[in-house]
Amino acid sequence: MKCGRGALVVLEGVDRAGKTTQCKELVRELQRSGRAAEMMRFPDRTTMIGQLISSYLEKKSDLEDHTVHLLFSANRWELVPEMKQKLEKGISLVVDRYAFSGVAFTSAKPGFGLEWCKSPDVGLPKPDLVMFLQLPPSVAAARGEFGTERYETSVFQQAVQSKFDQLMEDPTVNWQVIDAARSVEEVHKDIKQFAMNTINAVEKQPIGDLWK
Ligand code: ADP
Numbered sequence: 001m002k003c004g005r006g007a008l009v010v011l012e013g014v015d016r017a018g019k020t021t022q023c024k025e026l027v028r029e030l031q032r033s034g035r036a037a038e039m040m041r042f043p044d045r046t047t048m049i050g051q052l053i054s055s056y057l058e059k060k061s062d063l064e065d066h067t068v069h070l071l072f073s074a075n076r077w078e079l080v081p082e083m084k085q086k087l088e089k090g091i092s093l094v095v096d097r098y099a100f101s102g103v104a105f106t107s108a109k110p111g112f113g114l115e116w117c118k119s120p121d122v123g124l125p126k127p128d129l130v131m132f133l134q135l136p137p138s139v140a141a142a143r144g145e146f147g148t149e150r151y152e153t154s155v156f157q158q159a160v161q162s163k164f165d166q167l168m169e170d171p172t173v174n175w176q177v178i179d180a181a182r183s184v185e186e187v188h189k190d191i192k193q194f195a196m197n198t199i200n201a202v203e204k205q206p207i208g209d210l211w212k
């Protein structure tokens with residue numbers, strides 16, 4: 001590796017925490033400072049699998065719960081070759097949701113355990129940094145109404161938050177909790193700092209395997 005690999009940086013958090021806003025800001029900032037960086041998001045609704053997922057989220061179709069969980073995972077796996085290629089070329093990837101959302105959302109449904117939910121994503125490229133944008137439900141509510149997609153209710157979002165809390169107890173993942181209730185600029189400053197430190201730290205390290 002001539003100039004080192006890029007970092008895999010993930011942003012997670014509940015609805016309206018500011019993930020998309022901050023991913024875009026971070027990519028812009030990294031590019032401004034001369035680093036190669038690209039944004040990705042999951043689900044990636046542009047692929048064939050992504051279109052099935054999108055139709056499910058928009059409630060235009062129904063899918064059995066295990067099935068849709070596996071489709072979300074397949075949607076990540078189908079992009080792994082592209083992700084690895086980019087990381088190895090030195091491009092850092094800033095990702096809006098990843099396997100953690102996958103596990104948190106499905107395990108918030110009745111009858112789903114954390115371990116079963118994690119299993120299809122075991123071995124994915126391991127994020128070098130996962131920033132969890134923490135936002136109290138009351139502040140999220142002030143940012144606008146829930147949309148009309150599946151999962152967009154306060155009861156379900158609370159269940160999802162408690163699953164994220166469980167996932168964040170895992171010391172094998174480099175979690176950083178970010179107070180997302182501040183201004184876009186203040187949140188960005190923290191995120192930029194964590195991301196820059198990570199990018200510098202992992203340059204010469206191999207890409208890890210998630211949950212392995
Ligand atoms: P997410 O991707 O987590 O759902 P978004 O980035 O789409 O969140 O932001 C949700 C809404 O909140 C948008 O209207 C956005 O402009 C607004 N927003 C994002 N960050 C902040 C912030 N720090 N303070 C106030 N409003 C914000």
Ligand code: 2DT
Pocket residue numbers: 042043057072073097098099101102103105106151
């Ligand atoms: P947005 O496109 O607004 O982020 O909503 N989800 C996401 C899952 O249930 N499983 C997953 O693996 C992922 C990545 C979270 C996407 C919705 O899909 C949920 C909200």
